[in-house]
Amino acid sequence: MPDTITQPALAEILADALADIVETSSGTRPATVNRDASLTSFGLDSLAMVNLVTLIEERLDIELEPELAFNYPTINALADFIGQMQRVPHAQE
Numbered sequence: 572m573p574d575t576i577t578q579p580a581l582a583e584i585l586a587d588a589l590a591d592i593v594e595t596s597s598g599t600r601p602a603t604v605n606r607d608a609s610l611t612s613f614g615l616d617s618l619a620m621v622n623l624v625t626l627i628e629e630r631l632d633i634e635l636e637p638e639l640a641f642n643y644p645t646i647n648a649l650a651d652f653i654g655q656m657q658r659v660p661h662a663q664e
Contacts, residue, residue, distance in 0.1 A: 578650055578651065578654045581631075581650045581653060581654055582606055582646055582647055582650035584627075584630060584631065585627060585646045585649050585650050585653075586604040586606055586646050588623060588626045588627050588630055589604055589610070589613065589623060589646055590604055591626065592615065592619055592622055592623045592626060593613045593614065593615065593619075595619075595622075596614065596615065596616075596619045597614055601613065604646060606645060606646040606647045606650075607645050607646075607647055608645060608646075609644050609645060610623070610640055610644050610645065610646075611644070615640075617641075620640035620641065621637050621640070623640055624636075624637055624639050624640050625637075627649070627653075631653070633653070633656075633657070635653070639652070
């Protein structure tokens with residue numbers, strides 16, 4: 572993962588990964604991804620949630636626990652956790 576990525580940029584990467592997994596699972600890509608919505612609200616089952624974590628690992632070149640999506644069940648929660656894990660700065664407001 573790049574050293575200078577911000578939390579909002581990380582959330583965008585995760586939202587894109589989620590959209591890819593939803594498209595793979597359902598055949599339809601969501602037009603928007605509510606970053607505070609439960610991952611299960613996108614129709615993800617447990618296997619798809621594990622696949623999401625795997626895709627995030629590949630895109631960010633990091634190692635994560637497979638159950639991460641169950642412990643942090645929204646895009647923003649995942650981004651916050653991964654950001655803290657990697658010491659990602661929040662954008663200045």
